[in-house]
Amino acid sequence: APTIPVAAVQAHLNQLQQIATANGGNRAHGRPGFKASIDYVKAKLDAAGYQTKVLEFTNWGTKGYNLIADWPGGDPNSILMAGGHLDSVGSGPGINDNGSGSAGLLEVALTVSKQQLKPKQHLRFGWWGAEELGLVGSTNYVNSLPAAEKAKIKGYVNFDMTGSPNPAYFVYSSSGQPAGSEKLQSTLEAYFKSINVPTETTNVGGRSDHAAFARAGIPTGGTFSGAEGRKTAAQAQKWGGQAGVAFDKCYHQSCDTTSNINAQSLERHTNAIAHTIWTVAGTTRTVPV
Ligand code: PHE
Numbered sequence: 405a406p407t408i409p410v411a412a413v414q415a416h417l418n419q420l421q422q423i424a425t426a427n428g429g430n431r432a433h434g435r436p437g438f439k440a441s442i443d444y445v446k447a448k449l450d451a452a453g454y455q456t457k458v459l460e461f462t463n464w465g466t467k468g469y470n471l472i473a474d475w476p477g478g479d480p481n482s483i484l485m486a487g488g489h490l491d492s493v494g495s496g497p498g499i500n501d502n503g504s505g506s507a508g509l510l511e512v513a514l515t516v517s518k519q520q521l522k523p524k525q526h527l528r529f530g531w532w533g534a535e536e537l538g539l540v541g542s543t544n545y546v547n548s549l550p551a552a553e554k555a556k557i558k559g560y561v562n563f564d565m566t567g568s569p570n571p572a573y574f575v576y577s578s579s580g581q582p583a584g585s586e587k588l589q590s591t592l593e594a595y596f597k598s599i600n601v602p603t604e605t606t607n608v609g610g611r612s613d614h615a616a617f618a619r620a621g622i623p624t625g626g627t628f629s630g631a632e633g634r635k636t637a638a639q640a641q642k643w644g645g646q647a648g649v650a651f652d653k654c655y656h657q658s659c660d661t662t663s664n665i666n667a668q669s670l671e672r673h674t675n676a677i678a679h680t681i682w683t684v685a686g687t688t689r690t691v692p693v
């Protein structure tokens with residue numbers, strides 16, 4: 405896969421921060437900062453040649469949105485999806501949670517376009533609404549698909565928190581989920597191994613949007629740089645950073661700003677996304693990329 409420059413991902417995070425700042429300090433479900441975030445990501449994808457749609461749903465009377473972007477081409481009956489939630493909590497701008505995964509996915513999608521990738525599988529990206537209210541957007545999306553459409557989705561890879569300031573390199577465990585994918589797990593692990601970064605598996609359970617797909621029997625995977633959990637001494641030994649301190653000390657707080665991002669973590673996790681998409685979806689090119 406091509407290398408994604410972290411500066412491009414950070415530029416998207418700066419835009420999401422500005423959106424929050426201009427809209428009361430957050431990008432939460434039901435607030436103007438969320439819709440402005442959807443509009444920002446959608447405009448970039450439209451300009452890059454994606455087929456986008458904004459799918460509306462309601463949660464207890466409040467309107468929410470999922471953004472779906474299809475890259476034209478590939479086998480329509482074998483879809484690889486990648487996604488993450490674009491909403492923040494109400495208490496802050498949500499730059500690590502989950503501007504980081506959202507911005508990484510966006511830059512990977514834009515790189516697919518720049519390279520005019522011709523994948524074997526059809527590629528679809530999703531930015532979910534109302535994750536923070538209980539995986540509402542992703543669950544709504546999966547439940548809205550007819551069985552025949554669901555069956556076409558052969559895998560879903562999730563990115564929720566990738567730039568934690570005291571980062572971990574967690575890969576979702578395929579064995580701890582109803583439909584964990586060993587292939588997605590091993591592909592993500594292989595990327596980190598290629599850059600000499602040790603990983604740990606983590607059982608994310610129902611804590612992020614992959615769970616909506618897993619519950620529908622779709623194979624899932626993902627990566628995660630850590631939230632409120634504290635880094636152990638052994639983890640600090642292998643990953644650097646501070647033992648006894650939360651992976652993200654600003655988790656769900658107003659200080660989850662662009663200052664709350666570890667650029668090296670953001671870069672590595674974003675490139676894990678790219679590597680996985682290029683590797684799993686396959687390419688019809690004969691020259692390795
Ligand atoms: N989904 C959680 C949140 O948005 C964060 C999280 C991500 C927790 C991945 C565990 C694993 O608050």
Ligand code: ZN
Pocket residue numbers: 493501536656
């Ligand atoms: Zn959160």
Ligand code: ZN
Pocket residue numbers: 489501502535564565
């Ligand atoms: Zn999150």
Ligand code: ZN
Pocket residue numbers: 405406678679682
């Ligand atoms: Zn690669």
